[in-house]
Amino acid sequence: MDVLYSSRPLWAVLVSMIAAFLILATGEKNRNIRESWTIMAALAKFLIVFSMVPVILQGKVIEYTIVTFYPGLLLQFRVDAFGMLFGVIASSLWIATSFYSIGYVRGLNEHAQTRYFFAFAMCLSSTIGIAFSANLLTFLVFYEILTIATYPLVIHKESNEGIMGGRKYLAYTLTAGCVLLFAIAMIYYMTGTLDFKAGGFMTGSGSSTVLIMLFAMLIFGFGVKAGIMPMHEWLPTAMVAPTPVSALLHAVAVVKAGVFGCLRVILYVFGPGLLHDLGIWLIMAYIASFTVVVAGFLALGQDHLKRRLAFSTINNLALIVVGAALLTKSSMTGGIIHMANHAFMKITLFFCAGALHVKMHKDYVSQLDGIGRQMPLTMGAFAIAAIGLSGIPPMSGFISKWFLCLGALEANQIIFLFVFMTSAMLDVAFFFPIIYNSFFKKPLDDVAPHFDEAPMFMVIPLVITALLSIVFGIVPDAFFRFFSLTSLAVQNIMGVG
Amino acid sequence: MLDYVISKYNFWIYIILMMIGLYAMIGKKNLIKKLIGMNIFQSAIILFYVSIGVKAGATVPILSGHGHGHEAIDAASYINPLPHVLMLTAIVVSIATTGIALATLILIYRKYNTLEEDEILKIRKETGA
Amino acid sequence: MADQFAALIIVVPLIASIFVPVIGWWKKRLCYPWVVAVLVIPLISSLSVLNTVMTTGKFSYRLGGWAPPWGIEYMLDHLSAFVLVIVSSISLIVAIYSKKSVEDNLPEKTVPFYTLFLLLVTGLMGIVITGDVFNLFVFLEISALSCYALIAIGEEGAPMATFNYIIIGTIGACFYLLGIGYLYIATGSLNMADLANILPDLYHSKVILVAFAFFTVGLAIKAGLFPMHAWLPDAYCAAPSAVSALIAPLMTKVAAYVMIRIMFTVFQPHFSVEIVPVFVILGWLSVFAIFWGGIKALAQTDLKRMLVYIVVAEVGYIVIGVSVANRMGLTGAILHIMNDAVMMACLFLVVGAVLYKTGTRDIHQLRHLNKKMPFTMAAFTITALSMVGIPPACGFFSKWYLILGTIEAGQWVWAAALLCSSLINAVLFFRVIECAYLKPMEPAYAHNGGETTHEEIQRDEAPLTMLVPIVIMAAGVILLGIFSGKIISSVIQFAVPASF
Secondary structure, X not given: OOEXXXXXXXXXXXXXXXXXXXXXXXXXXXHHHHHHHHHHHHHHHHHHHHHOHHHHHOOOEEEEEEEEEEOOEEEEEEEXXXXXXXXXXXXXXXXXXXXXXXXXXXXXOOOOHHHHHHHHHHHHHHHHHHHOEOEHHHHHHHHHHHHHHHHHXXXXXXXXXXXXXHHHHHHHHHHHHHHHHHHHHHHHHHHOOOEOOOOOOOOOOOOHHHHHHHHHHHHHHHHHHHOOOOOOOHHHHHHHOOHHHHHHHHHHHHHHHHHHHHHHHHHHHHHHHHHHHHOHHHHHHHHHHHHHHHHHHHHHOOOEHHHHHHHHHHHHHHHHHHHHHOOOHHHHHHHHHHHHHHHHHHHHHHHXXXXXXXHXXXXXXXXOOOHXXXXXXXXXXXXXXXXXXXXXXXXXXXXXXXXXHHHHHHOOOHHHHHHHHHHHHHHHHHHHHHHHHHHHOOOOOOOOOOOOOOXXXXXXXXXXHXXXXXXXXXXXXXXXXXXHHHHHHHXXXXXXX | OHHHHHHOHHHHHHHHHHHHHHHHHHHOOEHHHHHHHHHHHHHHHHHHHHHHOOOOOOEOOXXXXXXXXXXXXXXXXXXXXXXXXXXXXXXXXXXXXXXXXXXXXXXXXXXXXXXXXXXXXXXXXXXOO | OHHHHHHHHHHHHHHHHHHHHHHHHHOHHHHHHHHHHHHHHHHHHHHHHHHHHHHHOOEEEEHHHOOOOOOOEEEXXXXXXXXXXXXXXXXXXXXXXXXXXXXXXXXXXXXXXXXXXXXXXXXXXXXXXXXXHHHHHHHHHHXXXXXHHHHHOOOOOHHHHHHHHHHHHHHHHHHHHHHHHHHHXXXXXXXXXXXXXXXXXXXXXXXXXXXXXXXXXXXXXXXXOOOOOOHHHHHHHHOOHHHHHHHHHHHHHHHHHHHHHHHHHHOOHXXXXXXXXXXXXXXXXXXXXXXXXXXXXXXXXXXXXHHHHHHHHHHHHHHHHHHOOOHHHXXXXXXXXXXXXXXXXXXXXXXXXXXXXXXXXXXXXXXXXXXXXXHHHHHHHHHHHHHHOOOOOHHHHHHHHXXXXXXXXXXXXXXXXXXXXXXXXXXXXXXHHHHHHOOOOOHHHOOOOOHHHOOOOOXXXXXXXXXXXXXXXXXXXXXXXXXXXXXHHHHHHHHOXXXX
């Protein structure tokens, strides 16, 4: 594995941190300059991240060491294919979310806008830091920073539910952080190293009981952010946050960081070989499938649109974990590419929910009758993304579902095939009524009969992400090279494991 | 057993004194009595130190006039002066502590008009001080 | 001149404290600049000493040129130089801070305050620098006496708190003195390095065992380790703001430093770990300290009292690090001495500033503090995050090493206690942050869009002499965290006894 030493990972992380403090300094004095910091940082970050893609696709990794505490104990960035995938997802979607946020925040004339943009920039910094972490310690450092950086966004509304939601969020995530700290310290003590290695590095370092316990602790710790049941409870409650927050963070950054962590643990710390030996992969897959099915059913019962989308997120993230847990080439491919596909589709859905909130002040599914007439772009994008998540071609969701099913067959576990089918049917069940109601039902009284969309700053991003979902379905490798990165990552893992 | 007590009588005395002082500090309710207990406690320790410098058949550690310090001194005929010196420091510390404690007691008396601990606690609970 | 730095550290504040009443009698306003100017010298000296130790290794300074073991020797190795820098820098920063606080709280007592302040700093630095056990007792009592007097100047309830502290503190110091006595009986020496040579042959003697027991109990009382912490909450809480900002970070940590000295330098680790299994007891006591401090802190509505209980818990951290008796744990303990000193200093400085500006320490009265005192609250938030253990602030790193140490020692309950305490700290601090930044449960402030509907809240930040130290401390919290690797590899690594 060729190693390139460059400070570009550090700059990718720092760009938005610097912007965050510039935002804080600019404050309310000049809103346009403040917003421009966000947009410039988003573009700069994306460019820096994307500039590293060609290097990665050649099979090299980019490394940068920040500080070494002890041998084996260091803060280091290493950009490999998997981390690059996550990095590109996060940075590209931040550009869209920045524009959307500006539209949302100004459309509602929100309070504490400076704090909002500051926290957003810090979140993205830590997300990219997570993506590029070379070892468990760096991962934990940025993971904890992410927890704290997202807190002001969750409690943004400062209402009772907001504060309660924030408290619950912190309770879950800080507890997870403590468990993670302990597990990582144990791993360091047992093996003397914390570096992620494709195919795992824990083989032979301890007895099976200890290894299984450590695995459980790590999955618990990362699973809280990833919304695996029963640690998912904070996610629907956190929907009290403003929609761009729910969109980027709870559909993309925070929860994807959790899933990213789970996948790192499964594939880069323990590795397929060790997990096969321990026999724990099947249990992991069952727990995740349980989450898939139960979350799907719970989504059916939600009238609040964002809560329904939250359960759909839990559903999809668990699908990713199932894909990784099945430990076959196709299932891993399906899981990893679903990280990218789900991100684009879910963010579209949340963008639409936000547009509905800003324009029509509608939050509930039952209020959406006939709204498609007034806001065809919004509901059209919603329809595309929803159909895509159900796994219907030509949207990108089909690609991920296809590989997942292939993977289930490769692992000789037909039951998971049924799980995937059930999940698809549940998706149809809770999304299609929304689409049907909005286009084909008689409009409610407050729907205008003509075209009257949400502000353009909000509509354009969501149309773009919806169109990208279609594009990725047809050409998975378009623009961002998601598919090549995925295959490279899987190749690295399987090649060793 | 008795032989054991008698031969180490200095330690027994100091232990008894220390326990008296400790009891007074903890068990007595009057603040002045606590302070006196503290003094007894510290005096016990001072006595202990002084007693360990003693040697059988030795005299006080003061050089007599002749010699001007050029001859070697027979160390065994003088008791060890170092513990005495250390205890001079400890006595000074004890005095300073007692002084500060007494000043504090004056403050307490001005404020609560009593020096009984339980009464002071009652007053504090009532006034929330 | 440079090789006299070790003596300057003690002599300068000591002599200067004698001059303070003279200057104060002439012009009271000059006391403050005099104190600040004087305290710069120990800081420069200790930095230079640390530099010397890092480049050439440990050295000793003989007072008056008398050779040990007859003369008193100052021992300067990595550990003492490190703690010296901490003590001198924090005392300088608190001295800068004290101007407005003293003017506000104790206008008639300015001169005695500054005199005692300098004496306290002398005592603390003397404890750290000396290489002679009896000299340590003397400095211990100097710092304790100044501390008693400083606390007694304070507010309601201070005299009783001081009296209790005098009684219990004297018991602690006297136990320490008894320990010295027994050691002297058995070895005839008072010099730490000399004792370290003589003692190994005597490890199985009962006299040495008793001496060790007295040392441990006496120092535990001074450090405020559970269950000998009873004097701590009242004494630290009743003290004036500037005083508690000085003693809360420093006094217990210096006592912990002495514990490390006695247990690992005078008595070799072999004794403390194998022959006398004292660390098991100390470890379990620290676990109780951590939980006790945390739970009591949860029950407080007074911000300063809450912080004082947290100090009790933090002492538990350091003693756990000492009790696991391995390299990682001891690294964590020493790192935590530094981190906790900085964090506690920042927190108490913030509380003092808030008290000065708003007149209250009640948590629920702290509304709108983020608008009124944004920098102060930002510093508080940064330090709070460090206490919870969020990287890259320094608290995370000391927790990491402490947990590694407990894992290596196989003490799972101790590791769990450390982690639970992070969560308790999170609850404690976020409660305050919520009250200060947000407006919980107040229907009148329900969001209805736009800043203009909220009443205009003026920025009323703390005065500059208070604000600058607070900001420096908060910056220190983050910088010390980021550079903790460097600090460990250049200083702490050598401070841990080589046999670990």
